[in-house]
Amino acid sequence: MKNLSGKVVALTGAASGIGRCLAIQLADKGCHLALADVDRKGLEETIALLSGNTKVSMYIVDVADKDRVYAWAEEVVADHGQVDVIINNAGVASTTSIEDISYQDFDWVFNIVFYGVLYGTKAFLPYLRLRPEANIVNISSVNGFFPFPNNGPYNAAKHAVKGLNQTLIQELRNTNIRVTSVHPGGIKTNIVRNSRSADDFLEKDKKVKEFDKVAGTTAEKAASIIIGGLVKNRKRQLVGKDAVVIDLLVRMFPQGFSDLVGFAVGRKDRKSRQSAG
């Protein structure tokens, strides 16, 4: 989609992080915005940061609620008359091993990260079909091609989002709709702060600080790279230098790289446990 000006973009997870920066930068490019999130206060803060005079509407939507997502798609078309782009960005994480995580927390992550993207894609597809050109941008992760320990439902869901995206690319290839599968590396946002954890030895604050240390890309930069991928109709968009390096390492050492990460994180966790008691 070369020219974003005047296009209607529906965006989930717009109250924070990458989603907030996408909203700000898309408004600067002349897009009309239909912004969704579960966090009303955060959405209002995002809207207060927007410049330009395009139309902006906000919706409280839990992306894990299928009926609400379908109703949202109808509301967007009723409010804006059309929709040209859906960006399925909302996401959450966990910091617990598969063995220890409750099914409740597993489902919380999986339902938002995978089913949220599926519902957003299927609910908007009929309206996207009606446009001369349209785009679906689904946010996966580098964890869509390699797992990080103690984040099992997220790893599984992001792999599933990648599979969904690749299937959509195949199935929609002769249509007006282009699909971008986005794979960010570490982006400095609230994702770990908002995660669920069953661990008692590493308190949240410490995990947030650890994440902030390794997350090498700002949310602003991530948003501009994602918009670049949208404008160029890229099928696959890596976000951040770490994502580029990880992508290469995973191709070269598909199992070895995963083993190395598992070993390194396991050793660090053991040390933290020992120093905690």
Ligand SMILES: NC(=O)c1ccc[n+]([C@@H]2O[C@H](COP(=O)([O-])OP(=O)(O)OC[C@H]3O[C@@H](n4cnc5c(N)ncnc54)[C@H](O)[C@@H]3O)[C@@H](O)[C@H]2O)c1
């Ligand atoms: N931050 C990273 O390092 C990183 C890396 C790879 C991929 N991602 C992905 O980027 C996307 C954006 O995450 P972020 O890093 O900006 O995190 P963030 O926590 O800053 O923002 C996530 C947003 O999603 C919203 N949200 C959570 N549950 C929701 C629900 N049920 N319905 C609607 N909205 C909901 C939150 O309220 C928040 O506004 C996510 O899909 C995430 O998995 C992030």
